[in-house]
Amino acid sequence: MNRAVEVNRLKPVIDRVFSFDDAPGAYRYYASGRAFGKVVITLNADSREGHSLANTRSRPS
Numbered sequence: 001m002n003r004a005v006e007v008n009r010l011k012p013v014i015d016r017v018f019s020f021d022d023a024p025g026a027y028r029y030y031a032s033g034r035a036f037g038k039v040v041i042t043l044n045a046d047s048r049e050g051h052s053l054a055n056t057r058s059r060p061s
Contacts, residue, residue, distance in 0.1 A: 013037030 004010070015037035018026035023041050030039045 014040055016040070017042060 013036065015035045016026070016029060017040045018029075020041055020043050026039050026041050029035060
């Protein structure tokens with residue numbers, strides 16, 4: 001799997017980033033079925049809590 005990711009330059013799509021303090025909110029968002037990509041929970045206080053990154057996804061070249 002790692003080789004396929006490396007060879008094909010696959011990148012995960014991150015939908016939203018939540019702080020650890022809002023982990024229950026992240027789970028609710030994921031369970032709602034609205035998540036398009038990965039839902040990330042960060043452990044640092046400098047996260048982009050609850051922000052959608054859908055418009056910043058990189059496109060394959």
